[in-house]
Amino acid sequence: MLSTWRGMSPRERRDAKTGYLALSPWMLGFVIFYAFPILATFYFSLTQWTLVDPPVWIGLDNYVRMFTRDPLFVSSLKATTLFVAISLPLKLVLGLMLALLLNLKIPGMNVYRTVFFVPAVISGVAVSLMWIWFLQPDTGVVNTLLSYVGVQGPYWFWDRDWALPSVAIMSIWKVGGAAIIYLAGLQNIPAHLYEAAEIDGAGKWRRFWRITLPLLTPTLFFQLIIELIDAFKIFTEAFVITKGGPLKATYFFLYYFYEEAFRNFNMGYASALALFLLVVIMACTVFVYRTSGRWVYYEN
Amino acid sequence: MRIDAQSLSIQQQLRRSTARRRALRLAGNAVVYALMTFLALLFMLPIFWMASTSLKLPQEIFAWPPEWIPSSPQWGNYAEAFGKYPLARYMLNSAILVVANIIGGLISVPIIAYGFARFEFPFKHVLFLLMLSTMMVPGHIKLIPLFWLYQKLGLIDTYWPLILPSFFGNPFFIFLMTQFIRTIPRELDDAARIDGAGAWGILFRIIIPLCRPALTVVVVFTFVWVWNDFLEPIIFLRDWDSYPISVGLAFFQGRYSVEWHLFMGATLVSILPILVLYFFAQRHLIGGLASIGIKG
Numbered sequence: 001m002l003s004t005w006r007g008m009s010p011r012e013r014r015d016a017k018t019g020y021l022a023l024s025p026w027m028l029g030f031v032i033f034y035a036f037p038i039l040a041t042f043y044f045s046l047t048q049w050t051l052v053d054p055p056v057w058i059g060l061d062n063y064v065r066m067f068t069r070d071p072l073f074v075s076s077l078k079a080t081t082l083f084v085a086i087s088l089p090l091k092l093v094l095g096l097m098l099a100l101l102l103n104l105k106i107p108g109m110n111v112y113r114t115v116f117f118v119p120a121v122i123s124g125v126a127v128s129l130m131w132i133w134f135l136q137p138d139t140g141v142v143n144t145l146l147s148y149v150g151v152q153g154p155y156w157f158w159d160r161d162w163a164l165p166s167v168a169i170m171s172i173w174k175v176g177g178a179a180i181i182y183l184a185g186l187q188n189i190p191a192h193l194y195e196a197a198e199i200d201g202a203g204k205w206r207r208f209w210r211i212t213l214p215l216l217t218p219t220l221f222f223q224l225i226i227e228l229i230d231a232f233k234i235f236t237e238a239f240v241i242t243k244g245g246p247l248k249a250t251y252f253f254l255y256y257f258y259e260e261a262f263r264n265f266n267m268g269y270a271s272a273l274a275l276f277l278l279v280v281i282m283a284c285t286v287f288v289y290r291t292s293g294r295w296v297y298y299e300n
Numbered sequence: 301m302r303i304d305a306q307s308l309s310i311q312q313q314l315r316r317s318t319a320r321r322r323a324l325r326l327a328g329n330a331v332v333y334a335l336m337t338f339l340a341l342l343f344m345l346p347i348f349w350m351a352s353t354s355l356k357l358p359q360e361i362f363a364w365p366p367e368w369i370p371s372s373p374q375w376g377n378y379a380e381a382f383g384k385y386p387l388a389r390y391m392l393n394s395a396i397l398v399v400a401n402i403i404g405g406l407i408s409v410p411i412i413a414y415g416f417a418r419f420e421f422p423f424k425h426v427l428f429l430l431m432l433s434t435m436m437v438p439g440h441i442k443l444i445p446l447f448w449l450y451q452k453l454g455l456i457d458t459y460w461p462l463i464l465p466s467f468f469g470n471p472f473f474i475f476l477m478t479q480f481i482r483t484i485p486r487e488l489d490d491a492a493r494i495d496g497a498g499a500w501g502i503l504f505r506i507i508i509p510l511c512r513p514a515l516t517v518v519v520v521f522t523f524v525w526v527w528n529d530f531l532e533p534i535i536f537l538r539d540w541d542s543y544p545i546s547v548g549l550a551f552f553q554g555r556y557s558v559e560w561h562l563f564m565g566a567t568l569v570s571i572l573p574i575l576v577l578y579f580f581a582q583r584h585l586i587g588g589l590a591s592i593g594i595k596g
């Protein structure tokens with residue numbers, strides 16, 4: 001390292017110094033907001049600590065408790081996994097379908113694009129409140145419309161079996177955000193490929209499977225990772241709408257973490273929970289990344 | 301004669317087939333328009349229902365069958381909502397946080413991105429990858445250590461925990477800005493250097509003025525994110541009066557007996573700034589998302 005430094009001309013050295021100086025805010029921020037918190041969380045997870053007293057070292061006890069005798073850990077993990085399993089595939093597929101529609105070259109498409117993207121910019125709190133009202137069992141719009149066709153609508157957020165799917169449906173309302181990213185990917189596919197395929201007599205369906213989908217895999221990959229991380233972090237909706245209920249049906253992992261840390265002040269145990277979620281998210285990301293070589297197509 | 305007749309019929313056929321194709325395309329378009337309009341209405345239904353409820357009389361709210369459009373819209377509901385909930389206060393708090401975060405981003409992001417885009421130094425590539433990887437780190441992991449740190453520094457229940465991070469550069473913005481600066485021709489830097497400008501002079505006189513599109517993305521995204529932020533404010537703020545609108549709104553629910561007509565009005569008002577911003581800055585929001593999606 002030092003030898004590279006010595007081998008540099010004065011001009012190069014001055015450049016390097018300016019570069020480091022420019023980066024210094026980020027480097028400092030990296031230490032404060034990433035390196036320190038992750039290391040500190042790891043340390044706190046090995047302690048019993050309620051903020052009032054200093055942390056007491058208890059080794060792996062928090063992890064033992066987590067994995068062997070904590071029903072809330074198990075149920076919150078189940079709820080979160082179920083939510084990810086429902087919302088992630090739906091969001092990916094519906095987002096792509098919406099993007100394909102929005103990519104059709106007809107006049108006025110911009111207006112639709114504007115409309116579908118609106119839900120993606122509204123805050124989780126506002127969306128949650130809106131949907132509480134929208135899905136009211138007795139007077140809500142959805143159940144009213146269902147009653148017109150003779151269907152008795154469910155109790156949505158207020159039903160043990162329906163609460164989690166309701167939150168998933170609500171999250172799918174924000175699918176426009178995903179569609180916009182797909183749309184950018186679609187518009188990046190060179191038109192001449194489609195023209196060539198059309199000359200060769202490939203139909204629409206074939207063109208989709210042979211050109212659109214393969215060339216869209218990098219976008220799909222990116223989207224999969226972003227949405228995966230996002231889905232694991234589901235919190236606001238549970239906080240605002242269901243308070244984790246009914247009967248812990250929507251007691252998601254991050255909500256459990258929040259209550260342990262900032263309501264019960266079991267900071268040690270909450271740190272273990274936080275670290276566990278980090279490891280799960282990282283493992284999923286790495287898994288997706290590792291397998292991406294098999295299905296993500298890069299032109300270069 | 302025969303040739304003429306033949307060419308005429310070919311012409312007719314051609315005309316007929318283009319007419320048929322056009323008709324088919326029109327029909328196809330009509331189907332697409334119908335489908336898109338249906339979907340768009342479906343998507344807007346929750347927002348429409350919120351707006352409709354916000355203009356109703358209390359006794360109309362639970363009427364069955366529901367009134368889609370209130371027969372006598374009660375615009376006074378909004379004044380009542382503002383009187384009843386500290387809406388204006390909360391929105392002002394959010395505005396303060398938004399402005400402070402925008403200032404932080406506008407100062408830190410161009411400087412950091414300039415370092416990545418224009419200078420060569422050992423470990424630059426590693427640092428850039430490290431910066432990108434922090435985008436994948438879920439925010440919850442920071443909360444306990446930072447809470448502890450802010451408590452030690454006496455910053456709990458102040459706005460500092462919600463503002464400070466922006467002065468250290470958000471990785472998404474740094475990435476975007478770095479890519480943007482790379483598209484600015486280096487000849488411009490060189491010309492300024494010949495005129496006697498130093499490294500920082502080039503940044504402030506050449507690079508930053510040309511970065512306006514990327515800076516707009518920073519402003520717009522910061523606005524949306526900070527306005528919508530929920531988890532960090534509920535952890536770092538205690539005092540009801542200091543809440544931003546997202547948190548304030550969530551707590552109305554528990555604090556007041558639910559008067560849905562006022563409540564929906566308040567919710568609608570709370571998203572108005574975002575909607576207005578969105579309609580004016582759509583291009584930048586969508587462009588920012590799109591560029592990261594393609595490169596990611």
